[in-house]
Structures are given as C-alpha cells and as structure tokens.
Amino acid sequence: MMNYFELSRGKAEELRARRTARILALETSCDETAAAVIENGRKILSNVVFSQIDLHELYGGVVPEIASRAHMEACDRVVDQALKEAGMSLQDVDALAVTKGPGLVGALLTGVNCMKGLAFAAEKPLVGVNHIEGHVSANYLSHPELEPPFLCLVVSGGHSHLVEVADYGEYRALGQTADDAAGEAFDKAARALGLPYPGGPRIDALAEEGNPEAFVLPSPKTEGRYDYSFSGLKTAFMNTVHTLEQRGESLPKADLAASFRRVVCRELTGKARLLLEEHGRDGYRGFALAGGVSANRELRRMAAAMCEELGMTLFMPEIHLCTDNGAMIGSAAYYRLMNGEIAGLELNAMPALRLV
Ligand code: KG4
C-alpha cells in the first residue's frame, strides 16, 4: 500500500504536468483565521477572513494564547465556509496549502495541524507557504498580467523589506529594517496617541484630516544605503507627544498622525527610489507594494507619484488583499506546487522563517 507522501507526490506530479490546480489555503500566522480557494495562482474562487481583532483589542495587541485558541475554534468553520463559497467539497480541490511561518508559533501550529489532518484524510498534496511570500503573491491576484522580475516593497507588522522578485519563488534582499518594522512603528505611534489596536489603519484615517507639516520629525539614519530604521523616529514621536502632554495641552492627534505618516512613507518610498535610480529599473517589469502597510493611503499615493516620475508600472494589491488573508497563501502555493515543492506530514511551524 502506498503511504500518504507517495500518494500525494503522484498527484502533485499530475498537477504539474497539467499546470492547473485549485488550492484550498489556510492562514493563521497572527490574528486572522483565513481560508480561500484559488485557481491556478491567480483566480479567487472564495476568500473568507475571520478577524480576531475584537478579542485582542482589550489588551492593546495580539495575545498569543488567545490567538491560538481562537484559531482552533475557527479553523474548521472558516475552511468549510471557503469551500462552500467556492461551491466545492474537499474532494473537489486539487491540493491544500497552509502558512508555515513566520508568525506566532501557537497560531501557526494550529493551522499547520488542521491542514495536515485534512490533507492526510483527503489524500491531497500539501504545500507549506512562507507568509511573506504570500504577501508578495497578493499582487498576482490583483494583477493577473504581473510576472517577475519586479521590485517589491514588503511592509507589514513584522517586515520592512525591499526585495527583488527575480522569478517565482526566487528572491533577493536589497534592503531591510535594522529595528522596528513599518507596521510596528505605526502601531506604537498609534498607541502613544491613545488609539485602539490595530493602530496602523486608525493613524492612516486620522492623518487624512491632519497637516503633515505641523510637526518636524527626524528622517531616519541607517548604515545600509537601502535599509530602514524606525525606532529613532518612533522615540522622537513619543517625546513630542509626551512634551505636549506634560504641558497640559490637548493633543492635535490628526496633525501628529499626518506628520508621522508623512515621514514613514517618505522613507519607505525614498529608499526604493534611490535603489531604482542607482541600480537601474530596466530589469524590472514594475514596482510592487505588499503587506498590511501597503493599505496605507499616503504610501499608495507616494508610490504612484514615484512610479509616474520614473516611468515604471506600479502594482498594489487591492486593499482587502493587503492585510492577512488566505487568498495570497493559495497564490504563493500554486507556484511552489508547480515547482514540485510539497510537504510531508512532518511539516512544522517555523516562527522565525525568513523569505531571503
Ligand atoms: O500584513 P499584516 O496584516 O500582518 C503581518 O504580517 O504583520 O500587517 C499588519 C500591519 C499592522 O502593523 C497594521 O497596523 C498595519 O499592517 N496596517 C497599516 C494599515 N493597515 C494595516 N499601517 C498603516 N496604514 C494602514 N492603512
């Protein structure tokens, strides 16, 4: 009798030969339990996101134990819903995919175990996906014409990277953050303003009403020419807030949010521009944004202006595909599957997994 891995390898080989696959994907690396069914890496047949924000808001951030438990409770339901919305049964999908890292270990494990169980029961190939690769791949869903090579700015709660996407699954790190990620900086600045978790979207909304020139905040300094650093800026922002509070003045929150957002986004796009100008842009089919912070309105506007000036095509995921979702995992999984990369039942959570 063939064992699970031999069976799934045989099925994966058939899919590779056909170059088609409908993949059921699950994402549980942080505080969203999300599942989707994706066809050939590009077409969303369903995309269900169950956010745990309500559960964590009280604590001002994600509580890992609460996240794991909530994923465990929601996994089956969210997967069933994704299948239902795609009009399919588990037997109808060709392969399964799950985020293996990076992220919270307990949260990741819940998803990995859930999908290992389903893959084994249904005798389907399983693909373990890097969450960051998922974010990059969200662009393949929003832009069916997009093909590597392109330059991608990946900005999320845990990452600020300038990455060259040389080919599907082939990345080169050109710049990265020396300390805080952009999303983390937004969240901490929001907290200093007394805004609830998650702070990034709230700062963004508030900033739309504010004057970005109201406060002068320092531009970050970095050792690497294309690297990022946001911890000094964050400290300067907090000092500004504390000084105003100590003086007993009411906080001009919109102006503070707008000033902070302006410096962060200028830094993010500035390094990308420098890199493109110094290293040439001809090798790239375009410039792409990815990750939760790519939902930021100012960042999208600045990236659009930059690309227009440089004569480059800009790719951005639709807003609902910027933050964590299962669709992006299903897209990334397709290209891994077509490359013959499938997981065995020993697949484990990899909380510190890197893209490059
Ligand atoms: O990619 P993501 O959903 O999860 C991670 O992989 O980290 O990113 C979440 C991060 C959070 O820090 C959140 O505050 C930030 O993305 N974020 C934003 C916006 N929407 C989400 N930051 C600034 N502006 C936004 N509109």
Ligand code: ZN
């Ligand atoms: Zn993410």
